[in-house]
Amino acid sequence: MLTVKAKYALRAMLDLAHQAAAESGVRRPVFIADIAQRQDIPRRFLENILVELKRSGLVVSHRGKHGGYALARPPEEITFAEVIRISDGPLALAPCASRTAYKRCDDCPDEATCVLRHILIEVRDSTAAILERTTLASASKLPLDGLTGRASAICP
Structure with a gap:
């Protein structure tokens, strides 16, 4: 069973991918507080998750006024399997x-x-097989019933 930690890690990574897509592929740093609020993830738990993802090379952090976290690689190159293996x-x-x-x-x-x-x-x-072929980019493009032809990038 997927743990809460892995679920939060996937939601945080999808959030970062969504922000990069909104910026035309530019991976600008996103504040932890913003991710935590959008995804309804406890901030301290999210901090620990992002530190682990940083150590594993999936995200990078930037300090300072315009700091935060960003994907270390394009969302097309990061699979669900990677995120789950790191978390769980x-x-x-x-x-x-x-x-x-x-x-x-x-x-x-x-x-x-x-x-x-x-x-x-x-x-x-x-x-x-499913998790290794599902990337952050492909997940946000999945058609789901009741939506406007695209999956919500992030589930609440």
């Missing part, structure tokens, strides 16, 4: 099904015949 860790539902943090299950007598492991690997592969 591996996409797999169990350690034995993980590509990036594999660990044998202590209670599994034989991984080769474990039906649960094989199903969880399929789930991981399907989930990863």
